[in-house]
Every structure is written in structure tokens, then in C-alpha cells.
Amino acid sequence: METDTKLRKFGRVCEIVDKYDRNPSKLIPILQEVQKEYRYLPEEVMTYVATCLDMSPARVYGVASFYANFALEPKGKYVVHICDGTACHVKGSGAIKEALYKKLKLSGDKPTTDDLMFTVEAVSCLGACGLAPVMTVNEKVHGQMTAESAEALIDDILAEEADNA
Amino acid sequence: MLKQQIDLNTVKKEYQEKADALKQRLIICAGTGCVANGAMDVYEALVDELKRQDLNVTVSLQKENGKAEDGYYVSPSGCQGFCQAGPLVTVQPQGWLYVKVKPEDVAELVKETFVRNQPLERLLYKNPADDKIYAKQEEIPFYRGQNRYVLGDCGLIHPEDLDEYIAKDGYLAAKKAYTEMTSQEICDTMIASGLRGRGGGGFPTGKKWAFTLVEESEKKYVICNGDEGDPGAFMDRSLMEGNPHRIIEGMMITARAIGADEGYVYVRAEYPLAVQRIQRAVKDAEAAGLLGDDIFGSGYSFRLVVMEGAGAFVCGEETALIASIEGLRGMPRPKPPFPAQSGLWGKPTVINNVETLATVPMIIHQGFETYRKLGTEGSPGTKTFALTGHVVNTGLIEVPFGATLREIIFDIGGGVTDNMDNPDPNGFKAVQIGGPSGGCLTEEFLDLPLDFDSVRNIGAMVGSGGLVVMNRSTCMIQVAHFFMQFTQNESCGKCVPCREGTKQMLVLLEDIMEGRADQGTLDLLDDLAQAVLLGSLCGLGKTAPNPVLSTLKHFRAECEAHIFDKRCPTGQCKALAIPEILADKCKGCTACIRKCPVDAITGERKQPHVIDPELCVKCGTCAQVCKFNAIVGV
Ligand SMILES: Cc1cc2nc3c(=O)[nH]c(=O)nc-3n(C[C@H](O)[C@H](O)[C@H](O)COP(=O)(O)O)c2cc1C
Numbered sequence: 001m002e003t004d005t006k007l008r009k010f011g012r013v014c015e016i017v018d019k020y021d022r023n024p025s026k027l028i029p030i031l032q033e034v035q036k037e038y039r040y041l042p043e044e045v046m047t048y049v050a051t052c053l054d055m056s057p058a059r060v061y062g063v064a065s066f067y068a069n070f071a072l073e074p075k076g077k078y079v080v081h082i083c084d085g086t087a088c089h090v091k092g093s094g095a096i097k098e099a100l101y102k103k104l105k106l107s108g109d110k111p112t113t114d115d116l117m118f119t120v121e122a123v124s125c126l127g128a129c130g131l132a133p134v135m136t137v138n139e140k141v142h143g144q145m146t147a148e149s150a151e152a153l154i155d156d157i158l159a160e161e162a163d164n165a
Numbered sequence: 166m167l168k169q170q171i172d173l174n175t176v177k178k179e180y181q182e183k184a185d186a187l188k189q190r191l192i193i194c195a196g197t198g199c200v201a202n203g204a205m206d207v208y209e210a211l212v213d214e215l216k217r218q219d220l221n222v223t224v225s226l227q228k229e230n231g232k233a234e235d236g237y238y239v240s241p242s243g244c245q246g247f248c249q250a251g252p253l254v255t256v257q258p259q260g261w262l263y264v265k266v267k268p269e270d271v272a273e274l275v276k277e278t279f280v281r282n283q284p285l286e287r288l289l290y291k292n293p294a295d296d297k298i299y300a301k302q303e304e305i306p307f308y309r310g311q312n313r314y315v316l317g318d319c320g321l322i323h324p325e326d327l328d329e330y331i332a333k334d335g336y337l338a339a340k341k342a343y344t345e346m347t348s349q350e351i352c353d354t355m356i357a358s359g360l361r362g363r364g365g366g367g368f369p370t371g372k373k374w375a376f377t378l379v380e381e382s383e384k385k386y387v388i389c390n391g392d393e394g395d396p397g398a399f400m401d402r403s404l405m406e407g408n409p410h411r412i413i414e415g416m417m418i419t420a421r422a423i424g425a426d427e428g429y430v431y432v433r434a435e436y437p438l439a440v441q442r443i444q445r446a447v448k449d450a451e452a453a454g455l456l457g458d459d460i461f462g463s464g465y466s467f468r469l470v471v472m473e474g475a476g477a478f479v480c481g482e483e484t485a486l487i488a489s490i491e492g493l494r495g496m497p498r499p500k501p502p503f504p505a506q507s508g509l510w511g512k513p514t515v516i517n518n519v520e521t522l523a524t525v526p527m528i529i530h531q532g533f534e535t536y537r538k539l540g541t542e543g544s545p546g547t548k549t550f551a552l553t554g555h556v557v558n559t560g561l562i563e564v565p566f567g568a569t570l571r572e573i574i575f576d577i578g579g580g581v582t583d584n585m586d587n588p589d590p591n592g593f594k595a596v597q598i599g600g601p602s603g604g605c606l607t608e609e610f611l612d613l614p615l616d617f618d619s620v621r622n623i624g625a626m627v628g629s630g631g632l633v634v635m636n637r638s639t640c641m642i643q644v645a646h647f648f649m650q651f652t653q654n655e656s657c658g659k660c661v662p663c664r665e666g667t668k669q670m671l672v673l674l675e676d677i678m679e680g681r682a683d684q685g686t687l688d689l690l691d692d693l694a695q696a697v698l699l700g701s702l703c704g705l706g707k708t709a710p711n712p713v714l715s716t717l718k719h720f721r722a723e724c725e726a727h728i729f730d731k732r733c734p735t736g737q738c739k740a741l742a743i744p745e746i747l748a749d750k751c752k753g754c755t756a757c758i759r760k761c762p763v764d765a766i767t768g769e770r771k772q773p774h775v776i777d778p779e780l781c782v783k784c785g786t787c788a789q790v791c792k793f794n795a796i797v798g799v
């Protein structure tokens with residue numbers, strides 16, 4: 001049973017690798033698609049990709065760990081990015097980050113809540129600087145934030161989750 | 166099967182007929198800023214309301230749809246630049262601009278605009294400086310001071326409508342390049358135009374192409390650098406989202422100029438909409454036979470691949486970007502060989518910035534003489550800037566080179582704001598130009614005509630075009646620290662001066678912010694900056710010390726206050742702050758006196774208390790226990 005699900009899991013990875021003709025130079029788009037599937041890059045999947053592309057697992061891991069967008073740990077259901085680019089920084093993004101860290105009991109070293117609900121990360125420039133300070137929740141942009149409005153946003157999500165549960 | 170070649174004139178004519186049959190057009194800004202503020206809800210509400218009013222509304226002028234006689238066309242556009250006032254709605258042909266439009270405004274908007282045929286005053290822009298109301302977009306000071314040469318169509322055309330792009334004379338320049346010009350002629354025209362790369366370096370584009378043209382190789386590549394990683398910059402994003410065909414056309418011309426048949430558009434992962442728009446545009450261009458084989462019957466081929474980045478600032482550097490496309494860690498390599506000689510998979514490659522490529526079709530179409538009329542001798546043309554920070558009108562702007570910072574910040578930007586976003590006429594402190602490779606400029610440079618060379622001469626960089634305005638409450642040491650933190654994080658780790666040097670510079674800056682610095686710190690910082698500047702492998706390290714050096718130079722007094730007086734003049738550096746009790750707020754309750762662990766607070770009951778700065782350890786306990794918010798500076 002367990003091997004069955006595992007096989008099915010790798011089946012999807014197989015499709016992705018085949019879509020790119022098992023071309024080693026397409027490693028980055030392959031990992032991007034695999035990550036969309038799992039929401040992070042599990043170690044065994046990276047090893048599997050390496051075998052498919054006929055390269056060493058170290059090479060895959062090297063690429064995966066180099067780029068910030070590849071996650072080697074599972075992320076929360078809601079990924080919150082707080083912009084700490086120049087424009088947002090001078091408009092007080094630090095306070096928003098602190099408020100959310102405090103509210104969700106997180107820190108720079110522990111970005112994801114234990115229930116895998118939220119991941120909070122500071123990122124540099126989301127490219128919506130005209131609306132600084134900016135944050136995104138699962139890629140939806142929220143502009144002109146304050147610590148209070150950011151907390152309210154989290155409360156809304158929590159309330160919605162509670163309703164759905 | 167032989168593919169039908171697209172006839173640009175017919176497409177243009179057909180589109181024009183449809184557009185002329187319209188009565189009015191509503192353009193809703195669908196740039197990232199306006200969408201975040203709810204522009205798409207406004208869009209839907211407008212379409213619904215027009216339908217409800219039984220007006221003949223259309224949402225697409227595509228070929229399949231018939232003419233909308235006396236109709237109303239509602240379309241999205243790319244960023245119109247005035248992000249501060251979004252969501253924006255423009256009414257054509259009148260040119261009225263509505264700002265901060267909400268779905269609940271829509272019924273009234275439709276009634277006034279279309280039924281009574283006059284602008285709805287309540288939604289027009291009102292200048293906070295003099296309360297004057299402006300109906301037309303072009304009259305608003307924010308727009309009046311600009312020359313939207315590259316960005317112009319960005320906020321007008323439907324970004325996903327190839328026909329409209331063609332109706333605006335799109336792809337005519339590509340046709341000219343493929344059917345009437347030789348590669349050498351294209352390179353010569355670009356050299357004569359004096360166009361310089363907008364990606365930061367300012368290298369002459371024509372020269373770069375000519376170097377690549379002379380390389381003999383069966384395979385050559387063109388790459389569009391859409392990695393725009395500078396924090397505080399979003400010009401390239403807006404172009405990719407708002408006018409993707411222009412970039413494709415620019416790449417086609419580049420390919421023809423150097424003899425390439427394949428190209429890559431590398432877009433930053435943080436820009437999902439840009440990726441989507443470019444992909445769509447590539448598909449449409451392929452379907453129309455603009456990309457593929459035998460372009461315009463010339464016998465030449467050109468194909469495009471869109472690639473999404475994976476989040477590494479250093480991949481904006483050209484050799485790192487090439488490594489990333491090859492599926493490797495995005496680390497720069499030493500130059501030479503330059504990409505012109507050995508680029509993607511070892512083949513001659515031209516890599517240009519988005520804005521550079523978007524300028525190319527206009528130069529070919531209008532001729533280099535027309536282009537040279539804009540800007541300065543050494544830096545012809547215009548430059549887009551992302552104007553952000555403590556400024557009244559934040560947004561995306563474009564001015565000819567030679568404009569001054571004063572014009573940009575005060576005329577277009579409407580002046581400086583305080584921390585509560587209110588205008589503050591005396592608030593200007595500095596403007597950061599060029600992102601992590603640039604520097605902070607002070608008031609004395611406000612009247613300097615901006616171009617590549619003048620800015621470099623004062624130790625900053627035009628860079629990609631981020632302009633972050635800072636008001637007088639900003640601590641410049643913290644700003645320098647912020648950039649150092651950025652470059653230190655983004656250093657790829659390949660070369661020691663950059664990897665270790667930025668880290669140590671960061672530590673030295675922390676010493677200054679936290680009161681541990683002395684003259685030695687300053688000297689060491691200076692030495693280290695020189696070492697990193699000279700010893701680093703790529704532009705990231707070579708320019709990383711700029712923000713620090715420019716702060717040391719232009720804000721000497723502020724640095725010295727931190728180092729020698731252990732004082733932060735703006736009160737932003739927590740470790741240097743001296744807690745103080747505001748006499749008018751203190752009720753004399755003695756709560757702080759009782760809680761202070763080092764007995765640094767004295768005072769009589771019902772009398773204002775005072776803190777002895779010599780004894781105080783800045784633990785902040787007093788501020789926590791004070792019920793009257795009388796304690797500041799911790
Ligand atoms: C660290 C670093 C980051 C860079 N980031 C970008 C970028 O985001 N976009 C860009 O167009 N050029 C960037 N560049 C410049 C490119 O290396 C290259 O010079 C440029 O894309 C050439 O195009 P241009 O001649 O049209 O300016 C960066 C350079 C360095 C050293």
C-alpha cells in the first residue's frame with residue numbers, strides 16, 4: 001500500500017522529468033514544477049530527479065540549496081512574504097515582521113508554525129514598491145500595510161480556517 | 166504547409182476601424198499596484214453596470230468579434246505609473262483620469278461619464294498642495310513633468326492584444342530590420358543612437374551587438390534580462406506586464422543584428438504576472454508567424470523560450486544568469502571571455518536589459534536622429550525610475566536624461582512626506598539611487614542633471630532606476646547597514662573579498678550603530694571597502710561598498726555623532742538612544758522608580774521623574790511599566 005502511493009508520487013515526478021526530455025539543463029524548471037507538486041523538495045524526490053537526469057544527487061542539492069525559492073523543508077499552507085526591500089524598509093516593514101513573528105510565535109530561524117498553517121518570511125522587494133510596505137499571502141499582494149492590518153489579515157485567515165474545519 | 170505571413174497593415178486597418186466605431190473606452194490599470202488595491206473588482210463592476218444600463222459594452226476587440234458600433238470598450242492595461250492614486254480608470258478619448266476608484270463608485274461613474282457626458286468630479290485627482298482638481302491625466306503635475314517615451318503605451322494598450330500593439334505601429338521596426346536592413350546597418354544605427362544599457366552598467370548597446378556580430382558561430386543567442394532584483398525597483402516588471410510585445414520585438418531586432426536564431430527571456434520568479442504575460446505574447450506572436458521560421462519572408466528564424474528565475478539576486482549578473490539558464494548554480498565567472506565571445510553554452514550571446522530592449526524598436530522605427538533629440542549628449546533618451554519611499558506621489562515615472570532630482574522629487578513626486586504620510590516641505594534628507602550598488606545623495610545634488618556619467622562622478626550609479634526618497638527621520642547609518650545586509654545575503658560565496666568582506670563590513674556597521682565604534686572602526690571600514698571594491702569577482706562585490714562609502718562621504722557628521730558622541734541624531738538606533746521622561750506626561754506615580762533595576766530614576770511623588778543617563782542600562786523596563794507613555798527613547 002505504502003509503496004503504491006510512493007510509486008504514484010514518483011509517477012508524477014516522472015511525468016515532469018519526461019516533459020523536459022530528461023534534459024539536465026532544464027533542472028531548474030523541473031525542480032520548480034516538482035516543488036509546485038509537493039510544496040517543497042523532499043530529499044528522496046531530489047535523489048530520484050538526479051537519477052532520472054543521470055547526474056549526482058549532490059549537483060541537484062547544490063542547485064536546490066543555492067536558489068532562495070527552493071524550499072528544503074515543508075512550508076505552511078499560507079506563505080506570508082513580508083517585503084524588506086528598500087522602499088518597504090524605510091516605510092516601516094520591520095514593525096510588521098516583528099508583529100507577525102510575535103503573533104505566530106515565529107522567528108527568522110523558525111519560519112513555519114508547528115501546525116504547518118503559516119510560513120512567514122522576509123524577502124527583498126516584491127516589485128510593488130509604490131504601495132510600500134507590502135506583503136503577500138500566497139502571492140496575493142497586500143499594499144500599504146501596518147502591523148495592525150497585517151495581524152487582522154492573519155485573524156481573517158484563522159477565522160476562515162476555523163469555519164471550514 | 167506554408168504559413169501565411171502576417172500583413173501588418175491589414176491588421177492595423179481592421180483594428181483601427183473597430184476602434185473608430187467605438188464611442189468611448191475605459192482603461193482600467195491592471196498593474197500589480199492597482200490590482201492589489203482592487204482594480205479587478207472595479208473592472209467587473211464597470212462591465213456589469215454598463216450592461217445594466219443597456220449600453221453596448223465590449224471587453225475585447227479581437228478579430229472574431231464584430232464591430233461594436235457606438236459601443237463602450239472596457240479594457241485592462243499595464244501599470245499607468247501613478248500607483249499612489251490607484252485603482253486608476255482612464256476615459257478615452259477625453260483623457261479623463263479617475264483615481265482611487267472603488268466598486269461602489271461605479272454606478273455614479275457610469276451615469277456621469279456616459280449618460281451626462283461629463284467627468285465625475287468626486288473621483289478626479291485633487292492636488293494636495295493647492296486643492297486644485299484636474300480632469301485630464303496629462304495635466305496632473307505627476308504626469309506633466311514626465312516624458313513617457315518607453316512607458317507610454319504601457320498604460321494604454323491591452324497587454325494581451327497583439328492586434329492593438331500592431332495598430333500602434335508595432336512590429337514595423339522588426340519588419341524593417343528583417344526585410345530592409347543588414348545586420349551591420351542595424352548595429353550601426355544602434356551605435357549612432359548612443360543607446361546605453363539600462364541594466365545598470367550603461368554599456369553602449371550598439372557596440373555590444375557589433376562585438377557579437379563579428380564572432381563566427383553557427384549558433385548565437387539573445388537573452389533578455391528580466392531578473393530585476395534591485396530592491397525598490399519595478400520598471401522592468403511594469404514593461405513586461407504592460408507591453409510584452411515591445412520586448413519581443415526588441416529581441417527580434419537584436420537577433421537579426423547579431424545573427425541569432427534563439428532567445429531566452431529570464432524573468433524573476435517574484436513576477437508571476439510578467440511570466441504569464443510574456444508567455445502569452447510569445448504564443449500569440451508564434452501563431453501570427455512573427456516568431457518561428459522565415460520571419461516576414463526573410464528566410465531567417467527566431468524562437469523564444471521564457472524561463473522563470475528561482476530567487477537569487479546575483480542571477481541578474483549576466484554570467485550568473487547564463488549559468489542559471491544552463492541549469493547550474495547561478496554564480497558569476499570572471500570576464501573575459503565576455504558573453505559576446507562565449508556566452509550561453511559557450512556560444513556568442515547578447516544579453517540586454519528589458520528596458521534597453523523595449524527602446525530598440527523605437528530607434529529603428531523613428532531613426533536614431535529622432536531618438537538623440539531626447540536626453541543628453543553622453544546619455545541620449547529617457548530613463549524610467551521607480552519613485553518610492555517618503556514622497557507624496559510614489560509610482561513609475563520616466564524622464565529624459567538630464568532632468569534633475571529636484572524636478573523628479575518635487576515637481577513629479579509632489580515633495581517629501583513625514584512618517585505619517587503627510588507632506589513635509591522641509592523633510593528632505595536624502596535620495597537613494599542605484600540600489601545596493603548606488604548611494605545616497607544629499608540636498609546639494611538636487612540640481613545635478615542626471616545621466617550615467619554625472620551620477621558616477623559623485624560615487625553613485627543610475628543603476629536600474631530605483632529612487633528611494635528618505636525624510637529627515639531616517640538614520641543614514643541604518644540605511645547603509647540595510648544595503649550591506651542585502652549584499653551580504655545575496656553574495657553567492659564564490660569569491661572571498663565579497664563573501665567575507667561584506668560580512669565584516671556589516672559587523673563594523675553594527676559596531677557603529679551599537680556604540681562600540683571608534684576612529685579605528687572608521688579606518689578599517691574604509692580599508693575594507695577598498696579591498697572589496699578592488700578584489701571582488703563580479704559587479705555585486707565591486708559595487709557593494711558604494712552605499713557605505715557614499716554615506717561616510719555625504720553624511721560625515723551623522724557618522725561621527727554615532728562614533729564619537731555615541732548619539733544617533735534621528736533617534737533611530739535603539740542601542741544609542743537615551744531614555745528620557747517627558748515632564749508634561751509624567752504624573753509622578755513612581756512606578757518606574759520602583760521597577761528600575763539599577764536605580765537610575767529619581768523624583769518625588771506627583772513630580773516629574775528623571776533618568777540618570779550615566780546609570781541607565783537601557784533595559785526598557787521603565788517604558789513598559791509607565792501607564793502614561795511618558796518615557797521615550799527606549
Ligand atoms: C549583481 C548584479 C546584478 C544585476 N542585476 C541586473 C538586473 O536585475 N537586471 C539587469 O538588466 N541587469 C542586471 N545586471 C547587469 C547585467 O550584468 C548586464 O550588464 C545587463 O543585463 C546588460 O544589459 P544592458 O546592457 O541592456 O544594460 C546586474 C549586474 C550585477 C553585477
Ligand code: FES
Pocket residue numbers: 083084085086087088089124125126127128129130132133134396397398
Ligand atoms: S521594496 Fe517592497 S515591494 Fe519593492
